[in-house]
Structure formats: C-alpha cells, structure tokens
Amino acid sequence: MQEIIQNEVVDKALPGDSYRHLIYEYLTKLGVSENTAEYLNMLGLLLILIIVVFIIDFVIRKILVKTFYKFASVSKTNFDDLLVANKVPRNIAHIIPLLIAMEFTPIIFRDFLNFDGVIEKGLQVFAIILTLWIVRSFLNTLKDYFKTLPRLKDKPIDSYIQVFMIFAWVAGFMSAIAIITDTPFVKFLTALGAASAVIILIFKDTILGFVASIQVSINDMVRIGDWITFEKYGADGDVVEINLATVKVQNFDKTITTIPTYALISDSFKNWRGMMSSGGRRIKRSISIKMDSVHYLTKEQLDALSGIQLISTYLEQRQADINNFNNTHNIDKTKLLNGRNLTNLGVFRKYVQTYVEKHSAINKDMTIMVRQLAPSAQGIPIEIYAFSSDKRWANYEYIMADIFDHVLAAVPYFDLEVFEYPSTLKL
Structure with a gap:
C-alpha cells in the first residue's frame, strides 16, 4: 500500500531531500524491514525537528526578550515596558520556529501523505492561534498605555478592545474550521449566514453591551473613577472598570458591584461627577x-x-x-x-x-x-x-x-x- 502511494506522488525536489533517508538507509543496513525503517525514519526526523524547533524557539525568545528589556530600560516612554509586560516579544519569537516547522514538515512526511495533511493543518491552525495571541497581547499593551494618558484613562478602552478581539476570535475560529474541513473560507462564511439568527441570539448581551459602551462613551455618561449611585443594583461607589458586558463599581464598603453595561442607558442612576468637579x-x-x-x-x-x-x-x-x-x-x-x-x-x-x-x-x-x-x-x-x-x-x-x-x-x-x-x- 505504501508503495502504491509513493508511486502516485509526483517527485518534487524539496530542501533536505538528500538527508531525509539517512536514518532509513542506516536501519536497512542493520537488517530492519523497509516498512519499519520508513516509520522509524519518519519518527526520528520528527524528533530531530521538534528538538531543533524548541532550541531555536528558546534562543530566539531569550534574545528578543533581552533585547526588548535593554531597549525599554533606556527608552523614555513606557510603551516598550508595557510590550514586555504583556509578552509581545515572547509571542513574536514563536513565529520563526513555526515557519521552520511548516517548511520541514513536508520533507519529513513526504512518504506519509495522510500524516502530512493532518500535521500541516494543525500547524496552520496553530499559526492562526499564534496570530491571535500576538494581536491580543499588543492590544492589551495599547489598553494599558492609553490608561496612562490623562485624556484617555477614564474612557472605556476595554470595551473597544473586547469587541475587536471577539471579531478576531470569531474570524480565527471560522478560518480554523475552514482549514480543517478543506472548505474555502468564502463558502464557509456564506453557509454561516444561515445561522446568523442563532449567532445574534448567542451574542445578544455582547451586542447590547457594545452599543451601550459606545453610547456611554459618546455621551460621556460614565468615566472610570466616577462616583455613581445605582439603587437598583445596590451600587454606591467609584467606577473601577468599564468593559463590554459589565461596569464594576467598588462600593465605599470595599465590596464590588457588577452592573450590565446596557443598564446605564436603560435605567436611571446618579453620577456625582458634577459635584466632584464643582467648587463644593x-x-x-x-x-x-x-x-x-x-x-x-x-x-x-x-x-x-x-x-x-x-x-x-x-x-x-x-x-x-x-x-x-x-x-x-x-x-x-x-x-x-x-x-x-x-x-x-x-x-x-x-x-x-x-x-x-x-x-x-x-x-x-x-x-x-x-x-x-x-x-x-x-x-x-x-x-x-x-x-x-x-x-x-x-x-x-x-x-x-x-x-x-x-x-x-x-x-x-x-x-x-x-x-x-x-x-x-x-x-
């Protein structure tokens, strides 16, 4: 069966082809059967690739993180410090090992097309996840940086970042499903339109929260640090966080009250900011x-x-x-x-x-x-x-x-x- 598959494959010169049968040739000389030697050759090359990828990932991560640390220590802005704190360099360091793995995987599984397809799809899905990790860590850096700016620190930055990440994760999830099922992304997206009503129902609170956070921000109804009183939810204290779904209020007794974001536009509450900004x-x-x-x-x-x-x-x-x-x-x-x-x-x-x-x-x-x-x-x-x-x-x-x-x-x-x-x- 293995020979039939090999005969159907059109030989193409790939980098490393001259070395991919070294273990196979060595084993056959020792008297190991050809079928067993092929599998052991594949497993040996896979083990070598994993070790090489881990070593390269470790070295690049150390170099990149150390370089960022040195640059952040002499830089006047705190943006690069936040990049390091949110692990942006660490996540970026995984790109080169991933590219190496994607490059050499076809060589290792040249004689095992079934395995090759599964591994390649797995690496592509991991590439999507890695991209989302990098985007999330970078957006978290932007969020932390914006909160240090006086004119932006009281804005609901969390809400906007959460909305973007929701769309990014949905797009990434759909792309991964399209890769696994060998379905073109456009066709997969078209088929998904039939389930739009279910999606809207699932993300109802998210959509309401998103619309509410925009209205709250545009109308300047609530800022982080405002003292609000919301009798319906038993809130009486300072707003400490505004995100897509909830607003967190630290009451004066140090308890935390969580209020749905859309409640700020659907119900009545009292904001004491006018008093705090007045003369008494x-x-x-x-x-x-x-x-x-x-x-x-x-x-x-x-x-x-x-x-x-x-x-x-x-x-x-x-x-x-x-x-x-x-x-x-x-x-x-x-x-x-x-x-x-x-x-x-x-x-x-x-x-x-x-x-x-x-x-x-x-x-x-x-x-x-x-x-x-x-x-x-x-x-x-x-x-x-x-x-x-x-x-x-x-x-x-x-x-x-x-x-x-x-x-x-x-x-x-x-x-x-x-x-x-x-x-x-x-x-």
Whole structure:
C-alpha cells in the first residue's frame, strides 16, 4: 500500500531531500524491514525537528526578550515596558520556529501523505492561534498605555478592545474550521449566514453591551473613577472598570458591584461627577423644632440675646426698624401679638444663617441658605443648605457634624426645643 502511494506522488525536489533517508538507509543496513525503517525514519526526523524547533524557539525568545528589556530600560516612554509586560516579544519569537516547522514538515512526511495533511493543518491552525495571541497581547499593551494618558484613562478602552478581539476570535475560529474541513473560507462564511439568527441570539448581551459602551462613551455618561449611585443594583461607589458586558463599581464598603453595561442607558442612576468637579459638596440637612417652644421675644429676652456677637448688630438694627414701624402706626404694645415683633425661631434662624456664612469650611461663592420647611407632626424643620469647600468624604462629614454640633447646642439659648420622640420605658 505504501508503495502504491509513493508511486502516485509526483517527485518534487524539496530542501533536505538528500538527508531525509539517512536514518532509513542506516536501519536497512542493520537488517530492519523497509516498512519499519520508513516509520522509524519518519519518527526520528520528527524528533530531530521538534528538538531543533524548541532550541531555536528558546534562543530566539531569550534574545528578543533581552533585547526588548535593554531597549525599554533606556527608552523614555513606557510603551516598550508595557510590550514586555504583556509578552509581545515572547509571542513574536514563536513565529520563526513555526515557519521552520511548516517548511520541514513536508520533507519529513513526504512518504506519509495522510500524516502530512493532518500535521500541516494543525500547524496552520496553530499559526492562526499564534496570530491571535500576538494581536491580543499588543492590544492589551495599547489598553494599558492609553490608561496612562490623562485624556484617555477614564474612557472605556476595554470595551473597544473586547469587541475587536471577539471579531478576531470569531474570524480565527471560522478560518480554523475552514482549514480543517478543506472548505474555502468564502463558502464557509456564506453557509454561516444561515445561522446568523442563532449567532445574534448567542451574542445578544455582547451586542447590547457594545452599543451601550459606545453610547456611554459618546455621551460621556460614565468615566472610570466616577462616583455613581445605582439603587437598583445596590451600587454606591467609584467606577473601577468599564468593559463590554459589565461596569464594576467598588462600593465605599470595599465590596464590588457588577452592573450590565446596557443598564446605564436603560435605567436611571446618579453620577456625582458634577459635584466632584464643582467648587463644593452640598450640605442639606435639617433639625426639627418643637412648635410649642416658638414664641414672641420680650424686651428682657431681646436684651439677653443681644449679647450674642453674631447677631447683636442685626438685633439692634432690626428692633429699631420694628419700633419705628410700631410707633408710626400707633401700635398698642401692651400685648406682644400687636404690630411687628421678633420671634425666637426667626432670630435663631438668622443666627444659624450668619454662623454658616462665617464658617471657614463653607464655600462662600456657592448657595448658602437656612430655610424653614413646611411644619409636620415632627415639628418645624430648619434646614441648612450650603456647600463645603472640602469634597473628600471624611472631611465633608466632619464639617457637617461640626456645624450641627454647634447648632444643636445653640438651640436652648433661644428658648427653643428640638423635637424628638418620647422614649418608652419597659418595666
């Protein structure tokens, strides 16, 4: 059978033909049968080729990687360092050994066409995989490099690279199948069109994520490093990664929440970037005053409050205006209800307004307001609305606590009471 196959083969002069029967000739001289000698000759040459390929691969890899290391150490840019870190030189070094293997394989399997076809297809498939490895490592290098650039480090580079690699792997997979089945790539691609509906169904999330990542990037909705709050997914923290399928948020308790990328355009979430890029972080908190503690101020009480430095000038001017109005209109002041009067709640509100305006940690160029909200069963809310100059979370909380510590301690000086639910004692 072997002789029939050999007779059907058209002899072609290939490099190394003069050496490929050395082992065969040596074995036949030792009395080994021709059929056995042919197989042992093939296996011997294959072993030699494998050893040579591994040695060449090792030497080239060492030389190439060492050369890149030396070049990276003297280079000013970090791009070459990232090439080494992502194993680009290491992967490129495999090209020459692969070419050597593809060149000498036909010589080794010249007399074994069945084996030759399988090995050649295997090497071609490996060439496709090696190409994808090189492309992936180079793209990872670009990704890491772009993240070091200030204008690109907050962009979803991962998404674009993942999309490209998905198409590359699909194309590589289809090429490998076409090689294995001996089907022209164009025909294989045409036949694959019939299964397009299934492919779309399989890659539905990928397609949605790709479209979403483009919209997120174009509309600048989310960047890496943004603080977002997404109540539906329980996310409240900084965005640490944006890729094709998911957005990873590191919450303030150091847990990680994973959000589908397309949820950023289909659902509502809060991005705190505007606050972080502004001049301050908002303080919006209130205390509730008991209604029955609110009353008009008598002259004696006004005299006592005039000793408070922050509002002494205000009380003097305000009381002068009120007395002038009441005298002009002949108001009977035997009852405090008549005419115009100051209340302890109004004076307290003015005191808090002045205190917040003069606080060193409050941004004076942004809104500062102390307002009275609608009364409720829990009393009258007095809300402080201002912006702290320091936006860091710990410092912001300290500033807000410092203000309300003072305000709560100041309430009794105005003969007011803070509302709180009565405690219930268990016997």
